[in-house]
Amino acid sequence: MFTSLRSRLWSTYVLIVIMVLAVCSVGLIYALRQSPLLYRQVINQIDVSSELLVRRLNPLVDRSRERFIQAFQTESRDIDTNVALFDRNGQFLATNIAGSEIALQLIAQQVDFEMQDGADVSLFAGGERNKDWFYTVRSLGDNYYVLTAMIKPVFQFSTIVKDEFMSPLLQAGAIVLIFAFFISLIISNWIALPLKHITQSAEALSEGDLVEIPLEGPKEVQQLASTFNLMSKKITAGAQSQREFVANVSHELKTPLTSIQGYAQAILDGTVESKPAIDKAANVILIETNRLHRLVMDLLTLARLEAGTANIQHSEVHIQALLANMVDKFSIQAEKQAIQLHIDRIPDVVIMGDGDRFAQVFSNLIDNALKFTPEKGQVRISAEIANQDIMIKVADTGLGIPEVDREKIFDRFYQSETSRKYGKKKGFGLGLSIAREIIQSHHGKIWVEDNAGRGSVFVVKLPIHRNKS
Ligand SMILES: Nc1ncnc2c1ncn2[C@@H]1O[C@H](COP(=O)(O)OP(=O)(O)OP(=O)(O)O)[C@@H](O)[C@H]1O
Ligand SMILES: [Mg+2]
Numbered sequence: 347m348f349t350s351l352r353s354r355l356w357s358t359y360v361l362i363v364i365m366v367l368a369v370c371s372v373g374l375i376y377a378l379r380q381s382p383l384l385y386r387q388v389i390n391q392i393d394v395s396s397e398l399l400v401r402r403l404n405p406l407v408d409r410s411r412e413r414f415i416q417a418f419q420t421e422s423r424d425i426d427t428n429v430a431l432f433d434r435n436g437q438f439l440a441t442n443i444a445g446s447e448i449a450l451q452l453i454a455q456q457v458d459f460e461m462q463d464g465a466d467v468s469l470f471a472g473g474e475r476n477k478d479w480f481y482t483v484r485s486l487g488d489n490y491y492v493l494t495a496m497i498k499p500v501f502q503f504s505t506i507v508k509d510e511f512m513s514p515l516l517q518a519g520a521i522v523l524i525f526a527f528f529i530s531l532i533i534s535n536w537i538a539l540p541l542k543h544i545t546q547s548a549e550a551l552s553e554g555d556l557v558e559i560p561l562e563g564p565k566e567v568q569q570l571a572s573t574f575n576l577m578s579k580k581i582t583a584g585a586q587s588q589r590e591f592v593a594n595v596s597h598e599l600k601t602p603l604t605s606i607q608g609y610a611q612a613i614l615d616g617t618v619e620s621k622p623a624i625d626k627a628a629n630v631i632l633i634e635t636n637r638l639h640r641l642v643m644d645l646l647t648l649a650r651l652e653a654g655t656a657n658i659q660h661s662e663v664h665i666q667a668l669l670a671n672m673v674d675k676f677s678i679q680a681e682k683q684a685i686q687l688h689i690d691r692i693p694d695v696v697i698m699g700d701g702d703r704f705a706q707v708f709s710n711l712i713d714n715a716l717k718f719t720p721e722k723g724q725v726r727i728s729a730e731i732a733n734q735d736i737m738i739k740v741a742d743t744g745l746g747i748p749e750v751d752r753e754k755i756f757d758r759f760y761q762s763e764t765s766r767k768y769g770k771k772k773g774f775g776l777g778l779s780i781a782r783e784i785i786q787s788h789h790g791k792i793w794v795e796d797n798a799g800r801g802s803v804f805v806v807k808l809p810i811h812r813n814k815s
Pocket of ligand 2: 773777778
């Protein structure tokens with residue numbers, strides 16, 4: 347029954363309201379029982395009676411003792427408070443209500459009449475039969491005291507509750523509970539509605555749909571919604587990239603496999619007979635298998651780098667020597683393509699990492715630069731130190747990369763439209779994704795810039811381990 351947020355909230359409110367009302371009423375009753383307000387009537391009555399009697403008897407104090415006692419009895423008869431006459435020594439002389447002598451004498455024994463003379467009404471605790479009394483003492487002439495007293499009334503707790511509190515308490519409780527019901531309704535909707543949206547979005551996500559959750563409700567729920575949105579986007583992007591990956595791999599595998607199959611079939615069924623034709627077919631098969639081999643190796647490298655399982659060496663790498671080697675490796679290819687491959691003076695710094703992996707990165711960058719630069723173009727390698735990093739640049743005067751493509755070219759299999767059409771040598775579009783993974787695993791960065799309007803500049807930033815220059 348009490349499983350929904352709303353009913354739980356409401357029952358909590360009911361409990362709190364009942365507790366608050368109970369504590370308040372107990373406190374109020376206690377305060378009231380202590381308060382003189384409840385006994386004001388009694389106190390007033392004692393005051394008035396005592397005043398009245400003193401006024402009546404004062405003119406008669408000079409009479410003889412017996413006659414004065416008689417006068418006291420006459421004058422006090424109509425007073426309905428207990429009054430008693432005592433002499434200076436505390437000797438009881440008379441009272442107006444028969445039977446109250448003992449009780450009044452008990453008070454007289456314990457109260458110092460001289461001290462209390464004319465004082466306000468006081469409380470005498472523990473009188474006859476354990477009752478409490480309110481009393482006041484007045485002197486009459488030099489010889490007498492009048493004690494005026496009344497039993498302190500006892501108010502029953504239950505009577506106070508029933509008479510004074512019950513109905514306002516019940517009314518207040520009912521009103522507050524109605525309020526609590528609406529507030530719990532509002533608050534539970536405020537919390538539960540966004541949670542419902544999150545559940546709906548999760549259900550949609552499991553069906554493969556991305557439903558953005560609006561940020562509403564309490565801060566914590568909003569944080570949950572925004573984290574959920576982020577997670578959904580990542581899951582959707584992951585699923586999308588997985589689909590694209592499979593499609594791309596299949597696409598890349600299809601062409602070489604078809605041509606291998608075709609040539610192998612031709613040799614087998616005798617369509618290709620002559621030695622030169624067979625050689626040509628075998629050559630095509632070899633080229634395509636090499637291509638396939640490279641594709642598989644690249645995919646494997648990428649998968650290992652992404653999973654963090656690639657075996658990356660950590661040794662000192664001399665950047666100057668590494669880049670010089672790269673230029674040597676590509677100089678013949680550059681010469682063939684009539685491209686000027688130039689290397690600036692490189693600072694002699696050492697970085698920590700895997701030399702072979704760095705070679706793979708710069709091979710791909712120089713290979714790309716040569717691939718996408720027309721004859722008579724220029725490829726220039728330079729490096730500069732910026733704070734604790736070295737920035738290595740591979741600049742070319744080639745096709746350039748449109749602004750929209752500058753991030754995408756680092757995605758797996760991405761090849762820009764312009765380069766596809768231009769393509770001298772067909773690649774897979776994996777080189778830069780591998781390069782980025784390698785550089786990032788060495789705490790570096792790689793990006794591409796425009797080469798002053800002609801061609802592009804690839805920049806690799808890596809932390810310097812030691813500067814020897
Ligand atoms: N220097 C460059 N000039 C112009 N476009 C470039 C340059 N370098 C890279 N690109 C673009 O980025 C794409 C991705 O490059 P990447 O090195 O990842 O792949 P690829 O060279 O096509 O193939 P692979 O390196 O796998 O053999 C290229 O296909 C090309 O469109
Ligand atoms: Mg490449």
